Amino acid sequence: MNAQQYIQWLNNPYQLTAENTEALKDMISEYPYLQSARALYLKALNQQRSFLYNSELKKTAAYTTDRDVLFDYIVSENFVTYKPLHIEDLNVVDENYIEFKKPEPTLDETIEKRVLDTLVYIENQDKETELFHKIDQISKSKIEANKLDKENALIEEKQVAKEVPxxxxxxxxxNLEVGKPLDFSENDKFSFTEWLKLTSAQPIQRETTEISNENIKPEEKIIVEETIPTKQKNMDLIDRFIETNPKITPSKSAVVPVINTERLNEDEPFYMTETLARIYLEQKKYQKAIQAYEILILKYPEKSSLFANRIFDIKKLQEFNNI
Structure with missing residues (x-):
């Protein structure tokens, strides 16, 4: 890869192929703080609908100095839209007019062919010897396995294996679209921030200088009141609602569950979106995901049947993961 080719990719990201994507991945490994390469690699993964997109979006956000710019980029039309390559029609010359003469083999080509034939023969002999060696090992392992089978037969009968379907x-x-790329919209900025907060990425450790306060007089000390960020308040609001809202058990017939609306604060469901519900599901926070879809049933009654089915599927998935 050279600089001219990289600039061409930046100008035409729709021309990226799977091979180009691997080249970008190698570039990021060598230059992890090159934000343009990370954005281009993220675009390629989204274009290919790769399962690596979600995890790479977290890494890109960790290396990005301004996450608002990253959010505007992934919800822009140029990022979401896919434009296939335009292939021009070329005139093909009639094969009847093409004369092809097979060149006569020279002495060097004859010698080269004999050498290649000899190498192929030696390689085949080595493979045959290796095959006989493997067959001998398999025969010995089968004899030992038959001896162990009789000893393990009684033990296997007493063990109760729990098979997970x-x-x-x-x-x-x-059904729940687990592992698929999260499609953020312009209204999902709060969900995007929360999703980044829930990631397991550790913050970059920076050296800090400790200042001794032994020589500071008590009257010179200033008490600073910490203020909670607005986004954190909003998240605490949703968590408090999820903890206090009663559980709902939907049936397979997609009956709309009944929710106690008297305990619902008007501000609590305001920030709840389908994307945030999927984020809880991706984090395996099944109870929060269930409560999130219950809020969405109240916000969007026309989708109540869909959300009720998802609640039912989440509860079944939660049971299987507890086995």
């Missing part, structure tokens, strides 16, 4: 779990995750 993997196909059913996979189907539930498909």
């Amino acid at each position: 993997s196909e059913e779990i996979h189907q539930l995750e498909e």
